[in-house]
Every structure is written in structure tokens, then in C-alpha cells.
Amino acid sequence: MKIIHCPVNGPRPLQEFYFGGQFRAVPTSEQEDAMTDAEWSDYAFNRDGSPGIQKEWWYHTPSGTWFIAERDIVTDVFVRTYLFDQADQESGNDG
Amino acid sequence: MPYRLLKFGLSSEYSEPRMFPVQGDLRDAYDVVIIGGGGHGLAAAHYLATEFGITNVAVLEKGYLGRGGTGRNTAIVRSNYLTPQGASFYQASVELFQDLSRQLDLNLFYSERGHFTLAHSPASLRTQRWRAEVNKQLGIDSELITPEEVRKMVPEIDLQCGGHQPPIHGALYHPPGAIARHDAVAWGYARRAGEAGVEIHQQTAVTDIEVRDGAVCGVHTNKGFIKTEKVLSAVAGWTTEITQMVGLRTPLVIHPLQAMVTEPLKPWLDKIVVSASLHLYVSQSSRGELVAGASLDPYELISMRSSLDFAEGTAGHLIDLFPMLGDVKVLRQWAGLCDMTPDFSPIMGTTPIRGFYLDAGWGTWGFKATPISGLTMAHTLATGRDHELIEPFNVSRFSDFQLVGEKGAASVGH
Ligand SMILES: Cc1cc2nc3c(=O)[nH]c(=O)nc-3n(C[C@H](O)[C@H](O)[C@H](O)COP(=O)(O)OP(=O)(O)OC[C@H]3O[C@@H](n4cnc5c(N)ncnc54)[C@H](O)[C@@H]3O)c2cc1C
Numbered sequence: 020m021k022i023i024h025c026p027v028n029g030p031r032p033l034q035e036f037y038f039g040g041q042f043r044a045v046p047t048s049e050q051e052d053a054m055t056d057a058e059w060s061d062y063a064f065n066r067d068g069s070p071g072i073q074k075e076w077w078y079h080t081p082s083g084t085w086f087i088a089e090r091d092i093v094t095d096v097f098v099r100t101y102l103f104d105q106a107d108q109e110s111g112n113d114g
Numbered sequence: 115m116p117y118r119l120l121k122f123g124l125s126s127e128y129s130e131p132r133m134f135p136v137q138g139d140l141r142d143a144y145d146v147v148i149i150g151g152g153g154h155g156l157a158a159a160h161y162l163a164t165e166f167g168i169t170n171v172a173v174l175e176k177g178y179l180g181r182g183g184t185g186r187n188t189a190i191v192r193s194n195y196l197t198p199q200g201a202s203f204y205q206a207s208v209e210l211f212q213d214l215s216r217q218l219d220l221n222l223f224y225s226e227r228g229h230f231t232l233a234h235s236p237a238s239l240r241t242q243r244w245r246a247e248v249n250k251q252l253g254i255d256s257e258l259i260t261p262e263e264v265r266k267m268v269p270e271i272d273l274q275c276g277g278h279q280p281p282i283h284g285a286l287y288h289p290p291g292a293i294a295r296h297d298a299v300a301w302g303y304a305r306r307a308g309e310a311g312v313e314i315h316q317q318t319a320v321t322d323i324e325v326r327d328g329a330v331c332g333v334h335t336n337k338g339f340i341k342t343e344k345v346l347s348a349v350a351g352w353t354t355e356i357t358q359m360v361g362l363r364t365p366l367v368i369h370p371l372q373a374m375v376t377e378p379l380k381p382w383l384d385k386i387v388v389s390a391s392l393h394l395y396v397s398q399s400s401r402g403e404l405v406a407g408a409s410l411d412p413y414e415l416i417s418m419r420s421s422l423d424f425a426e427g428t429a430g431h432l433i434d435l436f437p438m439l440g441d442v443k444v445l446r447q448w449a450g451l452c453d454m455t456p457d458f459s460p461i462m463g464t465t466p467i468r469g470f471y472l473d474a475g476w477g478t479w480g481f482k483a484t485p486i487s488g489l490t491m492a493h494t495l496a497t498g499r500d501h502e503l504i505e506p507f508n509v510s511r512f513s514d515f516q517l518v519g520e521k522g523a524a525s526v527g528h
Contacts, residue, residue, distance in 0.1 A: 034423075038413035041367075057513055064456060064512040065363040068354040070416050092368075093416045 024100050025079040026086050039076030041066050042087055044108050072098060074107075133301055134179075134308050137315050143341035144172045144313075146495055147333055148348055149320045149356060151175025152184040153296070153481065154473050155348035156303035156314070157488020158495070163310035165489070166496035171312045173304075174335060176319035180300040183350050183480060186418075186450035188373050188395065188407045189296045190386055191482040192229050194249050194256040194288040196241075196523040199506040200459060201252050206503060207486035208290060214485060218302030222294045223400055227386050229291020230264060234280040234391035241522045242286035249288075259287045268385055275434045279392055291386050293397055293405075299484055323359040323470070330360075330469035344495055346471045351416075351451025353474040360467050364474075365512055366453045370411040371478050372424040374447035376439070378402030392431040403445065406432055410452060410478060420449045452477045458520040462487065462507040463500035471495055472509060479524045 021033040046054060046062065054062070067073065070093045077088050077100070087107060089098040122129060146162060148155045151173050162168045175181070191211050193204035215222045233239040242258055249256035261273050261282050273282045304314055315337075322334040323345060332341045347356045354366050379402050388395040393409040408428045411421075425447050432439055454477045455461060461475035473491050476483070490501035500508055506518050 041414075060513040060515060061363060064365040066365055066367050068364070068367045068414075069358045070355065073414070075414075092414050095415055095417060095419075 021095075023077070023088070023097060025082070025084060026100050026102050027084045028079060028082055031079065035080055037078040037080055039078055039085065041068075042074040042076055042107070044110065133305050134314055137313055140172065140315060140318070140335070140337055140340055141313075145170040145342070146344045146346065147171075147320075147340060147342045148173045148346045149333070150182070150347065150349040150352070151179045151300070151304070151314060151316065152182045152348060152350060153180070153300045153303065153484035154184075154350070154476070154487050154491070155346070156300055156307060157484050158346055158348060158473065158491040159312045159314075159488075160303045160307040160310070161489045161492035162495060163307055163312050166492055168492075168496055169311035171307075172340070173307070173312060173314045174318045174320055174333075175314070175316045176336075178316050179304055179314070180297050182352070183450045183452070183476065184300045184484075185297050186373070186448060187296055187481040188397070188405050189293045189481060190229070190291065190395070190397070191224075191294060192288055192291040192386075193254050193482075194229070194231075194245055194286060194291070194523065196245050196248060196520055197459075197518050198248060198252060199518050200520045200523070201249055201254060203486060203503050203507075204482060205252060205254055207483050208292075210485035210489070211292065211294065211482070214299070214302070218306055220298055220302040220305070222298045222302065224292055224294045225400065226290055226292045227384055227397060228267070229288040229386040230268070230388060231286040231288075232264070232387065232389040232391075233283045233285060234275075234389065236283060238390060239283050242284070245286055245523055254288075255290055256286065256288045259285050261285075263287075268383070268387060270382060270436050270438060271387070272435060272437055275392075276437055279431075279434050293386065293399070296481060299481075303484075303488065320356070320359075323356070325360055325467055325470070328466075328468055330467060343469045344471065345469060346473060346491060346495060348473040348491070350474060350476045350480060351453050353453045353472075354416075357472075360465075360470050362465055362467060362470070362472075362509070364461060364509060365456050366461070366475060367414050368416045369413070369452050369454055370415050370417060370419070370449040371407070371452045372411065372420050372428075372447060372449040373405065373407040374425060374428060375399070375403040375405050375445050377443045377445050379404065379442065387435065389431070389435065392434060394428060394431040394435065396432060396435075404432070404439070404442070410454070411449075416451060418449045418451060420447045454478075457517040458524040459518040460487070460507050461509050462491065462504040463494050463509075464498070465509055475507075477524070479520075
């Protein structure tokens, strides 16, 4: 059984988790106003999707914890899991 | 034993013609390079040569023909989709499939079975009714039927699902739903394309694509550089690697999809049965094995590993529908890569990069589209303009906010 480390609850089985997709910094309201239609559609739909380590959202269902994982999407190895903070928002979408 | 077979067995030389010629070295340049020797790439090559007279074509396959989704799918062919764009496209494919064994002069074991999509709730019955009405408008044989009618055609089914799952409220029934021998589809197209002059290079991987001033000028492979102005990417679950080479952003993400077969049984199930609520679909192959699959693995992964979770879940749901299978053994299981789009429709046709053509977004539903995508992509490559059947599927639909929502018809019933 695959075990994932929840940053709050420690190691738990995969079945307790929900995958929330690739991490993308949410545009601030100033950024939103300046975004073109092309930038919006890129934000809404396009993803990286290529092999490598991806920064993504995961949810631990029993405890209601959203957190961030850095995971190799080819080998399925979780490199790091941690709670979201302001630095993630500011790091933009290059994670 | 037929006399010919006996003679063949006793002769010291291999007297049968080869399916495909042994390929020599790559040439320096081709009119068209097709990346991916799955059904789609090979069908496109075949139609380029036979319908459009373009034969200076190379199909490059990094492994062997049919190594990808083509040789891993559960071979369901149907056209009862939800949107008029999707349903007309897949209907054109079904019509090509019906005559394909004769066209390719190879028995594809195309077998019309009748396809049921079971509804376990009033809400899903409503979606099935919607699909039936869209289908009928387009002349597709598709109707809503009662639980009693389901039981008449599939007497072994437990309409109450053993009380473990919500009972069956009815089903969408699509009589032309079929299965086919998937490898043979790839081999048949490859043989015909080869005879028409197309080169098929296996063990040849594309490692990069040269783009200059917004136009394709060649591809790098593990066997050297090839000049070409037209590249078709037909690599399904590997598409995100290729689009990265040309710097094209798309919504594609890759998830594994798994399937399994049981030990062979005497024939008892001549229908294809799909249940979205149970994340299950099943048919019986001509060898007697039950071929069963589920919905996508729940998170992104570019790996063809298979899991115990899948085998357990699928076996459990199989017994919910058919309790008499309790003692039947699972023989083998496997996985393939699915390039998923947010609207469950493919991404096809021209792209913002001149000479770079995309045939992707085949997710869990692309086998049935093999003939029509081959034909429409060949048209698009030959004319430089999207065939009208695939216009709604161009990658520009995302920046135009013109999605073609097929989730209701494609998420579980492949
Ligand atoms: C378990 C499972 C069940 C399915 N069931 C159904 C079903 O019932 N009905 C249905 O319609 N669809 C089904 N599908 C989906 C279907 O299998 C695929 O959509 C379809 O096979 C895609 O075909 P293709 O020719 O586009 O790609 P593929 O058959 O995947 O071929 C792509 C080829 O490209 C090659 N390649 C990749 N990268 C490179 C490179 N850099 N250079 C050279 N070559 C490269 C690969 O080796 C591969 O052979 C299922 C899929 C799976 C995994």
C-alpha cells in the first residue's frame, strides 16, 4: 500500500488522500485586472504535464488538510510535503 | 489440418510473406514525419499514401508497433457520445471500422455486441436520455431501455447489485457497439502503408524537434537528424514530452488506466456492459476471457505500473453485477497511459507552429477513433487545413473558451 506523509498527521495510506492537481499561484486582484484573455485561458486550462518533479495540491480527507507535495510524476516518489504558506503564492508557477 | 498448414510446418524455409518489410537506414529528408507507431500514426500514414498520394513518409516508433494504448485498450468501439461534434466524429469512425477488415484484407475480428451504459440513479438516467436523443438526431442507433429489458438481454445480471450498490434504473443501449482485435488494426494499417511506400522505423525515438521562425524544419532521433517541414505527433500518452520540444502549452495531463482479464470461460456474455457508478466495464473476448476495466487512476502519473487497488476494486464491482463470478480467477492485469483533456474531447489538427500537427488528447477513448483520426489527420497534413470533422477539436478551443464537453459519455465508458 502506498503511504503519503501528511504534514499534519504523518504517514497515512493513499486511500485517505485526494489529488488536487498541479499547484498554480492564484492571481492577485491587481494581476487579474491586468490579465489578457490569452493569459486567463492559459491559467484556466493549460498545465505543464511533462515528466519531472511537480509541485501539486493534495488533500487529507479525514482531517480536512490541504497541503503541497513535490512529487516525481514518473517514479511516483514524494520528495517533500508541507503546508502552503505565503512563499508558495509568491514563488509563482514555476514550482 | 489444412494441407497448406502441414506443408508450411514441414518446409525448411519461412515461405509466408512478411507482414512489414525490414527497414533500411533513415533517409535524410521526408515530406512528412509521423511520430508514434500506434494505430493513429499508422492509419494517418496509410491514408496519406492511399488517399492523398503522399508516400515520402516515415513513421518513427520508439519501441514496437502497438506498444502504447493501441495494444493495451479494451477495444470498445461505439458512437453514442453526448455532443453533436463528438457523436458525428465517432460515428464516421464506426462506419469505417465496419468495413475495415475488407479494406485492409486482414481479419480484425470486428464483432458487434451491443453496448449498455447502466444507470444507477435518476440523474444518470437523465444523462442517458439526453445522449439517446442527441444520438437519434444524428441517425445513431441508441435508445433508453428499462431494467427488465436489460435483464432479458443479459440474464446473468443482478439488477439489485446484491444490495451493495444502488440498483439499476435503466440503461442506454447502443446496438452497434463493438469490440475488435486491437493489434491487428495497427498491423493492418502498417502493412498497407508499407506496401504503398511509407517507411516504418521501429526502435527509432524522436528526441527533439527543430523549429525555426515558428516553423518546423526537422526532427532529431536516436539515429540522427531528419529534414522535414511536416511533423505529425501521434503519441497519445507521451504527448506532453513532444509538445515540450516545440514549446506548445496544452491542458494535457497523463494518468494511467488499468485493465485486466479473467481466466477463459465458456461464452455467456455477448454484450458490452458499462457502469459509470461502479467504475466498471466488461465484455467477453473471443477467447472466452472477461476483459474488465475501471475509471482512470486518481492522480497524475506517467507510468505503466499496475496496482492491487485496481484489481481488488474491479473484481469487487464485477461481483456486484455478476455474483456468479465469485470463484473466477484474474489471469493478468496491465496499464496504459492516457493523455487527458479537461473536456474529454481530443486535440487534433493544425497548431500555432507551422508544420506541427497534433493528434492527441485520446485519453481513455481513442481506439475507436483510429480510422477516422487517421483519415482526417491525413487530409489536414495534405491540405494544411483542418478537416471539417475535427475543426471543433483544434487546440485553439481552449483559448477561445469553446470546449466540447464529453465527460458524461467518455469518463468511464471508454
Ligand atoms: C487500459 C486501457 C483501456 C482502453 N480502452 C479503450 C476502449 O475500450 N476504447 C477506446 O476507444 N479507447 C480505449 N483506450 C484508449 C486507447 O487505447 C488510446 O486512446 C489509443 O490507443 C491511442 O492510440 P494512438 O495510436 O494515438 O497512441 P498509442 O497506441 O499510445 O501509440 C503511441 C506510440 O508512440 C510511441 N512514442 C512515444 N514517444 C515517442 C517518441 N519520442 N518517438 C517515437 N515514438 C514515440 C509509443 O512508443 C507508442 O507506440 C484505452 C486505454 C487503456 C490504457
